[in-house]
Amino acid sequence: MIRGRFAPTPSGDCHIGNARTALLSWLQIRQAGGEFVLRIEDIDQSRCKPSYAEQMIDDLLWLGIDWDEGPGTGGPYAPYEQSKRTIKYQAAFDQLNNNGWLYPCFCRRKDLKALANAPHGLSSEGPAYPGFCRYLTSNERKTKAKEKDPSYRFAMPDKPVAFVDGIMGEQHYAARAGGDFVVRRADGFIGYQLAVVVDDADMHMTDILRGADLLDSTPRQILLYQALEWPVPRFTHVPLLYGPDGRRLSKRHGTAVTLHNIRQAGVKPESVVGILAFISGLIDRPEPVKAKELILEFDLSKIPQSPVVLSHKMLQNLSNS
Known part of the structure; x- marks a missing residue:
């Protein structure tokens, strides 16, 4: 059975880069008929807040992303919060x-x-x-x-x-x-x-899809898996999103960065999903679409290998769709 996960750190509001990674990870596992897990990486209690975790969970459900195991759902490998493990x-x-x-x-x-x-x-x-x-x-x-x-x-x-x-x-x-x-x-x-190695091994993850900022952590994690004599999962790293200024997407790029602000602006989840699917190469135009409608369209080979630079127009679309 193929198993994958989204494992955010609740140290701030969920931004569209997080949302894109969550969507692609979810699509990969749903297309394969596998089991999807949500794990909260809150081991650093000085940075993480329960309110951020609660908001992130709500944001993911709003986008149409669900999970088979995780907070609020439970599962055989609970707890699904690092602070409890x-x-x-x-x-x-x-x-x-x-x-x-x-x-x-x-x-x-x-x-x-x-x-x-x-x-x-x-x-x-x-x-x-x-x-x-x-x-x-x-x-x-x-x-x-x-x-x-x-x-x-x-x-x-x-x-x-x-x-x-x-x-x-x-x-x-x-x-x-x-x-x-x-x-x-x-x-x-x-x-x-x-x-992260302990959690992914304990939860029997077979496929890890995450941001490319963690690509160079992978050799270290592979060596830990080998030292602990645990199976090594397959890895996929998604190129990051950048703002119009060519810098990594952050709050400085405006209100369209976080799902919380996007939702407050009255934007529909289908509009956000459509834009995320478009910049990820899954559809040929940024039109509204539900997450579940993308399952058959998912293909890793369509996802660009280079970072995606969002234009001012694209950010405006996220704010006003």
Whole structure:
């Protein structure tokens, strides 16, 4: 059984980029007759608010996107909120640590500032960590532990990673690309990379469709799957949306960015879905259409591989349709 998901972070209002990713993920799974899951990635409680999650759920239903498992629906792999799944993350952390995949890192922020001017590894992760603490002796670690609680990093194996992306095609990453990454911060906070792998594996995800900003996180996640001896899902990354100024779409581009504002303007959901389908190559003109009417039209090969730049007219259409 094919299984996919949409896993938003409720740190703000759902914007049309989120909505597009949710729609395409939903269409992929619905066309295949699979099971679609909504998971709320609210592990960072300092940024996430229940009100945003509630609004996001309402916005998705308004668009015509439903789910078989998730908040308000339940399912065999509940809970579907990351903030309630910390026991599972700790179990995976312990497994990795016991099998020698992790090491304590005592670097302070000031120690890593110099990396800001160094060549970056994986762009979404910032500068590559050069492994300052990877080869510390046992005595050195004990000494440093008296001064500072460590974070824990995943020791990247010395092998390249390759996979075939559903939209971007063949992807190749050199051995240790991006450097060793944090899976648990010094304050005990589990990092995104480990949490998302645990959740997707535990919920038996077979297909992950998400934004292209996470493309370079994929090799790290594949290595975590392999280290934990879990099946690796198929990955598809959708190019991002940009405003008329060529910058990544955000609040600065006006009221048409968030579904909350679009709904307040009286725009119909079919109009939003039609525009999202048009810019994704699924239909040849931005005409109103219901989400369920696109299921037969869905085809990954139609989706452009490059970021989509929205014109002023397109943003106006989202505000006034």
